[in-house]
Amino acid sequence: xxxxxxxxxxxxxxxxxxxxxxxxxxxxxxxxxxxxxxxxxxxxxxxxxxxxxxxxxxxxxxxxxx
Amino acid sequence: xxxxxxxxxxxxxxxxxxxxxxxxxxxxxxxxxxxxxxxxxxxxxxxxxxxxxxxxxxxxxxxxxxxxxxxxxxxxxxxxxxxxxxxxxxxxxxxxxxxxxxxxxxxxxxxxxxxxxxxxxxxxxxxxxxxxxx
Numbered sequence: 001x002x003x004x005x006x007x008x009x010x011x012x013x014x015x016x017x018x019x020x021x022x023x024x025x026x027x028x029x030x031x032x033x034x035x036x037x038x039x040x041x042x043x044x045x046x047x048x049x050x051x052x053x054x055x056x057x058x059x060x061x062x063x064x065x066x
Numbered sequence: 067x068x069x070x071x072x073x074x075x076x077x078x079x080x081x082x083x084x085x086x087x088x089x090x091x092x093x094x095x096x097x098x099x100x101x102x103x104x105x106x107x108x109x110x111x112x113x114x115x116x117x118x119x120x121x122x123x124x125x126x127x128x129x130x131x132x133x134x135x136x137x138x139x140x141x142x143x144x145x146x147x148x149x150x151x152x153x154x155x156x157x158x159x160x161x162x163x164x165x166x167x168x169x170x171x172x173x174x175x176x177x178x179x180x181x182x183x184x185x186x187x188x189x190x191x192x193x194x195x196x197x198x199x200x
Contacts, residue, residue: 012099021092031093041193
């Protein structure tokens with residue numbers, strides 16, 4: 001039986017508070033919404049096509065399929 | 067970079083903001099940690115954010131926390147991508163922003179930045195930049 005995993009959520013909140021950064025559940029929810037919205041915006045067909053074009057222009061290989 | 071899912075790139079302005087105590091960056095970091103994912107810290111952004119600063123001990127402690135946190139990974143430039151980095155530099159105007167922008171494109175994620183306009187030349191309609199609160 002493996003040892004219980006430390007709760008990363010609590011760990012990070014406590015670690016941040018120790019250096020004077022006090023985050024709230026509401027702020028975390030907002031950050032979550034921002035991350036999710038950005039990921040969604042990047043995954044539209046138009047965004048994927050634009051990024052593929054940009055990768056080619058910068059000399060990057062095509063992105064691996066998800 | 068490890069096998070952890072990359073969720074975001076922190077540019078120079080985001081790293082500097084965290085050193086100054088940005089709650090917004092802290093919230094984002096906590097959410098990424100909760101996913102067992104990582105935010106990338108391009109080496110040149112870290113150097114640019116820290117050099118010449120006279121950080122207080124608390125600000126230094128924040129930088130140490132950020133660099134050592136399991137939800138971040140430092141990213142050095144890949145020598146084989148030097149030409150892509152140079153092209154990106156042409157579009158964003160600085161080596162550190164080029165490293166952040168190219169990493170975001172390479173990993174298919176966004177850059178957290180206080181200065182979204184710096185990346186305008188790279189944004190082909192896909193929300194390359196997540197704006198950081200003032």
